[in-house]
Amino acid sequence: MDGIQVLTLIGSVILALVALAALFLLPRISRPAGKGLLVLGVLVALGTAWTTGSQALTPAAQTGWALSTPSEAPRPADFVDARSLDKTIQVELRYATTNNFTGEKVDGYESSDVVILQEDAAAALAAVQEELAASNLGLLVYDAYRPTTAVEFFQAWSQNPDDSTKAEYYPTFEKPQLFELGYIADHSKHSLGGTVDLTIIDLTTGSPLDMGGPFDFFGERSHYDAEGLSAEQTENRALLREVMTAHGFEPYEMEWWHFTYPLTDAVAQSFPVR
Ligand SMILES: [Zn+2]
Numbered sequence: 001m002d003g004i005q006v007l008t009l010i011g012s013v014i015l016a017l018v019a020l021a022a023l024f025l026l027p028r029i030s031r032p033a034g035k036g037l038l039v040l041g042v043l044v045a046l047g048t049a050w051t052t053g054s055q056a057l058t059p060a061a062q063t064g065w066a067l068s069t070p071s072e073a074p075r076p077a078d079f080v081d082a083r084s085l086d087k088t089i090q091v092e093l094r095y096a097t098t099n100n101f102t103g104e105k106v107d108g109y110e111s112s113d114v115v116i117l118q119e120d121a122a123a124a125l126a127a128v129q130e131e132l133a134a135s136n137l138g139l140l141v142y143d144a145y146r147p148t149t150a151v152e153f154f155q156a157w158s159q160n161p162d163d164s165t166k167a168e169y170y171p172t173f174e175k176p177q178l179f180e181l182g183y184i185a186d187h188s189k190h191s192l193g194g195t196v197d198l199t200i201i202d203l204t205t206g207s208p209l210d211m212g213g214p215f216d217f218f219g220e221r222s223h224y225d226a227e228g229l230s231a232e233q234t235e236n237r238a239l240l241r242e243v244m245t246a247h248g249f250e251p252y253e254m255e256w257w258h259f260t261y262p263l264t265d266a267v268a269q270s271f272p273v274r
Contacts, residue, residue: 004028039067063261071149071270073110074206075116079193079269082115082122086129090140090201091115094216095150096273101216102157108147110274116145118193121261124247125196131243137205142215142257143197146190148270154184170218182254183218196249197257198238209236224256 029035059123082088094100096112117125129139158175178184189195197216200209212233213221220226225238237256245251249259 020100027249051081062094071147071272073269073271075271076269077269079116080122081120082117082125082141082144083113085126086121088133088138089115089125089129090138090206092131092140092142093144093273094142096144096179101218102154102163103162104157106150107153108270108272110148110272115141115196116193116273116274117196117264118145118261118266120263121194121196124249124261127247128243128249131246132200133203135198138203139198140201140236141196141198143190144195145193145269145273146188146195147272148191148268149272151186151191155179155186158184169216178218180248181218186246187268189260191268191270192263194261194263194266196259197255198240198259199257200236200243209239211236211240213256222255222257224251224253 037178052140053097064198082102083091093109093112093114095102095106096109098105100106115122116126125139132138158179163175170183173181173183179186180217190197197214199211201207202209210230212226213219221228224241238258240256241251244259250259
């Protein structure tokens with residue numbers, strides 16, 4: 001129960017007590033109309049107290065823990081869908097589905113098949129795709145532009161005691177550590193429009209190359225130079241890094257899948273992904 005729920009509960013208890021105390025006035029009122037009004041007032045007050053009190057007592061997990069409201073901010077003119085530049089770029093926006101570390105569809109993701117990026121980053125990504133195609137390879141994007149509403153959603157998630165995705169995504173950590181250690185950021189570069197999470201797929205089979213660990217696994221296995229990788233996994237990570245950096249993206253040591261195209265004067269955005 002959070003602070004607001006506790007205050008609501010105290011408020012509804014006080015309202016109920018005042019309403020009951022008012023009933024003691026009943027014998028002192030002589031006019032029938034006055035008695036009727038008093039009884040009506042008491043009933044309304046008790047009803048309100050009951051409704052707000054029971055809402056406050058409902059566990060947060062049942063009412064959902066997303067605190068943010070959908071943003072209707074407009075998409076800036078220089079943000080585009082990279083798939084409008086190259087529709088062969090494959091996409092599986094995980095946060096638009098329940099298949100992600102929160103186990104929920106994330107606030108701000110209304111479409112699962114777009115790759116929204118600032119136009120320079122989008123053009124660079126299309127160039128990566130073109131280069132890979134020569135080797136019968138292509139990109140599979142897991143996340144691109146991420147609204148600030150989604151980052152707030154992650155923060156709310158980290159404060160919820162539910163641990164149902166721990167075994168799959170963060171077996172060795174507790175939720176707050178994911179922020180402290182840099183796996184999830186309070187202010188994500190993804191919100192600026194230049195950052196992508198992605199892997200390489202084989203165009204013949206459509207399957208992702210073996211990178212030695214899944215997207216959004218929070219642990220050492222995801223570090224670029226993690227110990228225990230096979231020669232093939234090391235090679236695949238190196239290939240992804242090589243082709244991305246060749247087109248201006250900067251890698252991230254903590255996560256083999258995360259790359260940032262540096263943008264000057266970029267501002268965090270909150271418009272929805274659609
Ligand atoms: Zn990322």
